[in-house]
Amino acid sequence: MTVEVQSHQTNTEMIQSAPPEVDAGTDIALKVKVSCPSACDLRGKTVRIIAQDSTVAKEVALTGFEEEMNETDEFTVKAPIELGACTWSVVFRAQEVGGVLHEESSTSVMFNVKPHSTSMAVWGVPSPIAFNDMFKIKVGVKCSAECNLMDKEIRIYGQKGKKVATGALGGVPWPGTSALYWAEVELEAPGVEGYHQWAVKFPKPDLEVPHEEASYTLAFAAARPPEHVVTVEVTDKRTKTPIKKALVALHSSGTPYRNPTDDGGVARVSVPQGEYQLHVLKADYEEFQTTAEVATDTKLKVELTFWPEDRQ
Numbered sequence: 001m002t003v004e005v006q007s008h009q010t011n012t013e014m015i016q017s018a019p020p021e022v023d024a025g026t027d028i029a030l031k032v033k034v035s036c037p038s039a040c041d042l043r044g045k046t047v048r049i050i051a052q053d054s055t056v057a058k059e060v061a062l063t064g065f066e067e068e069m070n071e072t073d074e075f076t077v078k079a080p081i082e083l084g085a086c087t088w089s090v091v092f093r094a095q096e097v098g099g100v101l102h103e104e105s106s107t108s109v110m111f112n113v114k115p116h117s118t119s120m121a122v123w124g125v126p127s128p129i130a131f132n133d134m135f136k137i138k139v140g141v142k143c144s145a146e147c148n149l150m151d152k153e154i155r156i157y158g159q160k161g162k163k164v165a166t167g168a169l170g171g172v173p174w175p176g177t178s179a180l181y182w183a184e185v186e187l188e189a190p191g192v193e194g195y196h197q198w199a200v201k202f203p204k205p206d207l208e209v210p211h212e213e214a215s216y217t218l219a220f221a222a223a224r225p226p227e228h229v230v231t232v233e234v235t236d237k238r239t240k241t242p243i244k245k246a247l248v249a250l251h252s253s254g255t256p257y258r259n260p261t262d263d264g265g266v267a268r269v270s271v272p273q274g275e276y277q278l279h280v281l282k283a284d285y286e287e288f289q290t291t292a293e294v295a296t297d298t299k300l301k302v303e304l305t306f307w308p309e310d311r312q
Contacts, residue, residue: 007101008036012047012092016074018111023145024083025209027076030109032060034092036102039068045097049077049109050089057088081209083113115210117144121180122200128221128255129189136186141169141202141214146179152205154183156218158198159190189222195254196220223255226270230298234265234280237303242266246282246304250292280304 016031032047042062049058057077064071080086088109095102121140129135139154150171158164167183174180190196200216234246242265250257252274261267273295280288285304292300 006099007103008038008040010034010036010042010092010102010105012090012105012107014090014107014109015071018079018088018109021112021114022079023116024079024081024113026079026145028079028111029074029076030090031072031074032062032090033069033071034062034105035069038100040097040100040102041065042070042095042097042102045070045092045095045102047072048089048091048093050091051080052086052088079111079113081113083115083210086111086113115212116147117212118142118149118202118214119144120200120202120214120216122216122218124184125218125220128223128257130225131189131191131193131222133189133225134186135189136184137218138182138184139167139200139216140174140177140180140182142177142180143211145209147207147209147211148179149181149205152181152207153203154185155201155203156185156187156198157201159196161199164188164198189220191222193223193253193255194221196222221255223257224272227272228270228294228297230269230271230276230292230294230300232261232267232269232278232280232300232302234261234267234282234302234304237305243282243285243304246280246285249279249281250276250294251279252276278302 012034015033018028043065046059046061048056051057060072060075062070063073089106091106094104119142124138126135141149149169152169154167156165165185165187167185169181169183174182198218200218202214204213205211232248234243244261244263246261248259248267250269250271257269257271259267259269276292278290278292280302284307288302
């Protein structure tokens with residue numbers, strides 16, 4: 001006697017699929033639904049995620065049953081570290097429920113695996129810097145997936161692409177950040193006056209997971225060593241009270257020498273001998289400009305006009 005086995009077709013779909021691009025080796029969040037024409041409750045039955053190499057990357061159970069649909073909870077699967085296009089199969093295997101065989105069905109998850117991107121920050125750069133003086137800068141590198149970059153190399157290239165310094169990232173991220181690994185690097189300023197642009201580079205690191213390189217343009221001014229101090233006292237023209245945090249800048253041949261005023265409205269700027277354009281700037285005040293000849297230590301008094309008062 002032949003017993004006919006009852007069977008139902010099934011349909012497998014993605015509720016939440018992979019984004020078009022994913023970082024190598026990172027978690028991908030997925031969610032799957034399975035249904036049959038008879039609206040059977042398939043909770044407890046499983047769905048397999050089969051990787052491109054035909055291995056089972058994950059097996060998850062159907063846990064929800066609403067509106068005649070069976071769903072998994074959201075789950076994560078690690079992306080491969082091999083770069084390029086990738087296709088995974090999501091398979092509901094043939095499984096029996098209540099004496100009824102539910103046939104196999106499947107769908108695909110397609111995405112592109114890319115290396116982790118990296119970004120750089122450079123701070124603490126003095127400007128201007130006296131000819132041939134040694135100075136220090138801080139360089140930070142962060143991975144898009146917040147990977148640990150401890151001991152990875154950074155390189156700095158000066159004029160004509162000549163490597164002038166290297167450094168290694170430390171093991172503790174910069175305070176207030178989650179994964180900005182940083183290093184302090186000492187450099188020697190060039191002996192040529194003017195603006196300079198050097199390249200700070202983070203080469204592709206030797207890590208199991210591929211990472212992209214990153215670069216940053218380090219811009220600074222080199223100038224003659226300071227010889228004199230220019231002291232600028234800044235006050236409000238009407239009230240005669242000191243103005244704090246006003247920016248005092250002395251420019252010569254495009255090279256700026258800057259310092260803000262203190263709580264007493266005084267800024268001290270060290271400069272070489274020469275003629276300068278003096279600029280004093282403060283929010284809500286009219287900018288002050290004049291020419292200053294510096295042949296010795298010099299003291300100047302500047303009065304700023306409050307803009308709203310000027311408009312009345």
